[in-house]
Amino acid sequence: MITLTNVSKTYGNSNKKAVDSQTWEIPDGSITGFIGPNGAGKSTTLKMITGIVTPDEGSIVINGHDIVKEPIAAKKQFGFVSDSPDKFLRLKGIEYLRFCADVYEVPEAQRRERIDMFASRFGLTDALSSRIMSYSHGMRQKLMVIGALLHNPSVWILDEPLTGLDPGSSFALKEMMREHAAAGNSVLFSTHILEIAERLCDYVAIINHGRIVFRGTLEQLRARYSGEMSLENIFLEMTSHA
Template sequence: MIVLTQVTKSYNGSIKAVDNVNLTVERGEIFGFLGPNGAGKTTTIKMITGITKADHGTITINGKDIAKEPLEAKRQFGYVPDSPDLFLRLKGLEYVNFMADMYDVPGNVRKERIQKLAARFDMTDVLADPILSYSHGMRQKIIIMGVLVHQPEVWILDEPLTGLDPKSAFTLKEMMREHADSGRTVFFSTHVLEVAEKLCDRVAIINKGVVLFCGTFAEMQEHFQSTESLERIFLELTNHG
């Protein structure tokens, strides 16, 4: 569960990248965070994960305050950033083991988990290769494997499907659904609306740092008294002003 209360972040003291955002992401749901590029999605995610500090407001993950209890809060989640170009000098397996070390995953448990994840993402044959030699999609997959190896309660994924081949994208979406169905939390940002429409239990739309709507797709249609597609509503919302 993720709770944001009156969260604000400004740059240069004037430009509000995120403006008084209130959000609650429940256990057992896939929550989509939608908005055009530059809307405040990544800034919000960086505050949730503790990379960036909020100017005002509080953020808790499973009841742990990211500002006051950063280590306990960070143990609750796994985070996939929007760029997979990290740790390029390591081999795939070294990177996943490094992540398992960070979260104290026992040796016998991690081996089985790594094998299963590698099989699901078609990465078994390239684990011994350096990440530098991987394609963008393979880098994305190894980052995802590193996040999932400690089986975090909360998944926080920033544009996770970018660069994935169709099979891997399908696998990840399937895993997101399994994770939420087991009573845990998936929070992910995207600007690809079809994905959100098919995958999410609820969505929030952010534009220019302000959350314009939060709820289910059906509630959105009702709220805007529209039989239009999510895409059309989204475009109308984010084009004005």
């Protein structure tokens, strides 16, 4: 579970908060979609949850560990896939995965089993002996997903994880997200594709100008609006105001 309490962040000397007094949670056993227009504060929020950026105010607790006060313990709880897969390009795919397994102290037998399983599901087995610089964007994205999940974290945090994936790999990742949540774990992922959120999420959190303007089920969201408004129109309505 991830719990945010009165979390705020301001950059530079600006009085405008990039993230403003966020209080919400990502419960176990569920998939939460994090949705908002460009510049709304999604990336800043995810960076604070994962410890890349320190909040100015408030607390973020992951499975009972405060990300600021207990950074190592908190970071062991989750796997994070950022929005850019262009990392460690000079390494071979298998070298990157072994590095990830070393960081998280994954035993040798378990890492081999999990690497083989994930690589097979994502169709990446034959590419692991090649350097990451030779990979397509989609292949790099799949490798980053595998690296983030090797230590079998209970919490998954994914920033636009389906971008660049081929249909088969996209389907595999969505199935894995469903399986992970069904096992009692939590998944938080950002997306700008509302149809994906509609088909995949148990909950959605909508952010606008740094504030959470809605958090709940899609049924609860639709209940706020009369008529036959589409999810896209509801989203535009909620995020079109300053």
